[in-house]
Amino acid sequence: MQDSYALWMYLPGLILFIGGVAFVILNVVLSHLIHPHVRTHEKYLAYECGEDPIGGAWIQFNHRFYLLALAFVVFDVEVVLLFPWVVVFREFGWFGFIEVLVFIAVLLFGLAYAWRKEALVWDKPQPMYQAGPVTVPAVAQEVRTDGASS
Amino acid sequence: MVDVWLERILFYGLALVTVGSALVVTFGRNLVRSAFALFFTLMGMAAMFVYLAADFVALVHILVYIGGILVLILFGIWLTHRVIDLDIRAGRIQLIPGLILGLVLMGLLGLTIRSFNLAARTPAPYRATASGIGRLLLSTYLLPFEIASVALVVALVGAIVIGRRETSR
Amino acid sequence: MTAVTLPEVLTVAALLFVLGLVAIFTRKNAIGILMGVELVLNSANLNLVAFARFNGLDLNGHVFVLFVILLAAIEAAVFLAICLAIYRRFRDIAADQVRELQG
Numbered sequence: 001m002q003d004s005y006a007l008w009m010y011l012p013g014l015i016l017f018i019g020g021v022a023f024v025i026l027n028v029v030l031s032h033l034i035h036p037h038v039r040t041h042e043k044y045l046a047y048e049c050g051e052d053p054i055g056g057a058w059i060q061f062n063h064r065f066y067l068l069a070l071a072f073v074v075f076d077v078e079v080v081l082l083f084p085w086v087v088v089f090r091e092f093g094w095f096g097f098i099e100v101l102v103f104i105a106v107l108l109f110g111l112a113y114a115w116r117k118e119a120l121v122w123d124k125p126q127p128m129y130q131a132g133p134v135t136v137p138a139v140a141q142e143v144r145t146d147g148a149s150s
Numbered sequence: 151m152v153d154v155w156l157e158r159i160l161f162y163g164l165a166l167v168t169v170g171s172a173l174v175v176t177f178g179r180n181l182v183r184s185a186f187a188l189f190f191t192l193m194g195m196a197a198m199f200v201y202l203a204a205d206f207v208a209l210v211h212i213l214v215y216i217g218g219i220l221v222l223i224l225f226g227i228w229l230t231h232r233v234i235d236l237d238i239r240a241g242r243i244q245l246i247p248g249l250i251l252g253l254v255l256m257g258l259l260g261l262t263i264r265s266f267n268l269a270a271r272t273p274a275p276y277r278a279t280a281s282g283i284g285r286l287l288l289s290t291y292l293l294p295f296e297i298a299s300v301a302l303v304v305a306l307v308g309a310i311v312i313g314r315r316e317t318s319r
Numbered sequence: 320m321t322a323v324t325l326p327e328v329l330t331v332a333a334l335l336f337v338l339g340l341v342a343i344f345t346r347k348n349a350i351g352i353l354m355g356v357e358l359v360l361n362s363a364n365l366n367l368v369a370f371a372r373f374n375g376l377d378l379n380g381h382v383f384v385l386f387v388i389l390l391a392a393i394e395a396a397v398f399l400a401i402c403l404a405i406y407r408r409f410r411d412i413a414a415d416q417v418r419e420l421q422g
Contacts, residue, residue, distance in 0.1 A: 073218035084284030110303035157322035167342035259333040274376035305393035309400035
């Protein structure tokens with residue numbers, strides 16, 4: 001059973017993992033215990049210049065998020081496949097280098113396509129309101145004067 | 151001897167986490183909760199890969215599955231649900247036939263595993279695997295390695311063509 | 320006495336495989352089905368890695384796992400792109416609702 005000792009190599013990783021999880025839990029619990037529980041109306045307002053939330057939190061994401069995540073995954077896999085080559089780079093020399101150049105060239109074609117089709121361009125959502133004189137709703141005015149008095 | 155029992159506890163702990171969260175993935179009522187349970191399944195899986203002396207595979211698994219595929223799945227959930235679906239209920243169909251099929255299949259797989267004399271095999275000692283994988287990728291598996299890049303490009307192009315907003319207009 | 324034998328690992332992989340298959344069969348939501356597919360692919364990976372370890376750490380299995388992970392990433396990307404396209408067209412991705420091609 002000599003080789004099972006090799007598993008102890010990963011002990012620092014396990015300790016780091018447990019430490020990280022414990023740190024998060026400890027901080028959330030501690031701050032929950034320590035902070036004062038005074039609930040006033042002002043605390044539930046958006047902070048400073050923040051917008052008042054309208055509707056639920058489940059607003060549809062921009063589809064560009066998905067396309068960017070997609071490009072990320074593809075090139076993530078590319079880098080992962082390149083890593084074993086880096087480890088044995090010296091053994092294979094020019095032969096391996098040209099192989100990997102071909103690999104990257106094919107993927108560069110994909111990147112060029114994505115670029116050409118403007119999949120990487122961030123298109124801003126259409127502004128919902130026309131520019132013009134801003135009319136503040138009566139409710140908001142009331143809230144704002146309340147906040148200013150304190 | 152202590153080490154042997156420690157290893158068993160480690161493995162069964164990991165198996166419990168993995169299979170337990172896989173149960174939530176399969177039978178959970180809330181799709182978002184299922185996706186987060188999938189995170190724990192994948193983490194347990196990566197730890198099991200490490201235990202099974204596949205250190206490089208474990209790394210790739212975490213990078214691609216948790217860093218990539220899980221994020222894609224979460225984006226997919228958030229992009230395909232209306233604002234009014236405050237809690238995403240995932241309906242089920244064919245629950246009873248599916249369960250029966252699963253149980254029968256599990257029995258068959260169990261019988262198959264038992265029918266071979268696999269328990270006598272001894273595990274190999276731990277060693278680093280990245281350089282060996284690199285050697286194989288650049289010699290025996292050279293063609294699949296190059297075709298992998300073509301497959302990646304095809305997926306990128308196809309997903310952009312399908313996923314672009316303009317195609318629906 | 321050895322620590323963990325090969326059949327125990329294979330049993331865990333079989334459990335994951337069956338759970339993934341049941342998810343594919345019973346989920347109505349397309350993304351739920353995708354999660355089942357991921358479970359099935361993962362259990363196959365676990366099998367490959369387990370056999371590699373109990374076969375003198377044969378790295379051919381590890382290379383196979385790399386290719387499986389790569390194909391899983393590709394498959395998830397294209398699958399979700401199709402899901403988004405279907406959602407834009409039908410406003411729903413339930414597997415039993417989208418039936419325009421059904422005769």
